[in-house]
Amino acid sequence: MNVVYYFDELIVSEIKKKNEVALRELYKTHYPMIVNLVRSNNGTEEEAKDVYQEAVIAFYEKVQQQGFVLTCKIKTYLYAVCRRLWLKRLAEKKRYHGNIEETETFLGIEEEMSTIAENENKFASMRESMSGLGEPCRGIIEDFYIHDLSMEAISEKFGYTNADNAKNQKYKCLQRLKKLFFAKYKNEDLS
Template sequence: MAYYFDELIVAEIRNKNEVALRELYKSHYPMVLNLIRSNNGTEQEAKDVYQEAVIAFYERVQQEGFVLTCKISTYLYAVCRRLWLKRLGEKKRYHGNIEETETFLGIEEEMETVEENEMKFERMRESLSGLGEPCRSILEDFYIRDLSMEAISTKFGYTNADNAKNQKYKCLQRLKKLFFATYKEDPS
């Protein structure tokens, strides 16, 4: 599910869709703000670093042949981390090399958390793909495409929004079962 969203964002950014760019900017900024603030930075410095990273990402996406090999959040986090460590070095608040400082600043733990979340998202995506129709489409329409229950009701031929809502609930329960079944099989 998360990779599908990332692929949509990349495709829309390639088409120079400003709404997609704003969504990208909004959705990952809190992660970067936390990174910078917890490592001797200010909110303004976080905004500057993030702006620079988003511009770099935008330019990379526009390059022919660019393929995103990780989640957008991972890509942006890595770019912001490097930019921030470079700025710390320029301000004489950082002495040493980037790899040593990653452990010192707690970045290693944050990256582990990001990786754990990515694994959960991957499991969720796998569970969603194993869910079958119409459940998968109903959940994607509601949670990813942000369709109203009325629109979903019409699309799938339910008599009213309440019936569609009940179906969405049943689909969520099935998705939870699938997710936790795979989670128990592979708790890593």
Template sequence: MYYFDELIVSEIKKKNEVALRELYKTHYPMIVNLIRSNNGTEEEAKDIYQEAVIAFYEKVQQPEFILTCKIKTYLYAVCRRLWLKRLAEKKRYHGNIQETETFLGIEEEMNAIEDNEQRFIRMRESLASLGEPCRGILEDFYMHDLSMEAIRDKFGYTNADNAKNQKYKCLQRLKKLFFATYKEDLP
């Protein structure tokens, strides 16, 4: 187990509310992402996550409780199961959910999620090191959904095609930065 997980479990056993809040805060974004990417809303994600955290809290209070995986994996599996049940109730999921069903591959799925999180961190770092005006152009286009005309006006290009051409060049620079960083992380 990781040190953070050991500390959280130990503090939750002592009914430490600060530890419970930290646990809640740490894994909440992952669950929002899970629910929203599977036909849910942030409000539904909040409900599901609260149920899972309460279930985890109650399990930890049991004297025989032993955590055999990461807290993150445990919460993800519980939330996924609760969400599939809720979708089945709403007739939005047509699979067969049985009480004895286990989610094989949760560890693999969690590893993929952690890999994606690392890629997002590298992308954010690459974008930050890109410099202006490239960073601004890419953020405006991809994150703020500005049109090429709006970008043309904001950055002073003569026409939208010139702005589009600059965006393409910036994107190529970003890719080079990202993959240069990525290669450094490979064994």
């Protein structure tokens, strides 16, 4: 099951019509993310602008192709393309010492897009599973893993007699979450 936001569908629809306003909106929306990517990886804002323009042009051309279907968020697509282009430029400038083609970490764009889309689906399934978990389980898991509370603090907050009892409850909650997640994830794989 591919999750694509309404905004993305609207942008793609308008770009297919060669709407320049939609293209400018797309450009403005995701530009800061790419500047951050390039600047935090030995680049300048000018280099980020070049890479981003190249990625947006590639996206525009892809959208114009007959039968184009968006299978992930536009943001995901642009990030993957820009990351790939930036790594290639770093390699050309000898500022990146790996071999992009041979390194498992740097997959081709299509493989990377597939991996990212799969991860997005897993995160969506996990969010749904967490929301279906109910209290006190959701609260215990969030407090421990997200808010970094100790078992003693969780024990006090939820009224358990000691940290060991809270730890046992957390284990049971994790088992329930695991069951919910895999049930949802398997169902999404089948659809």
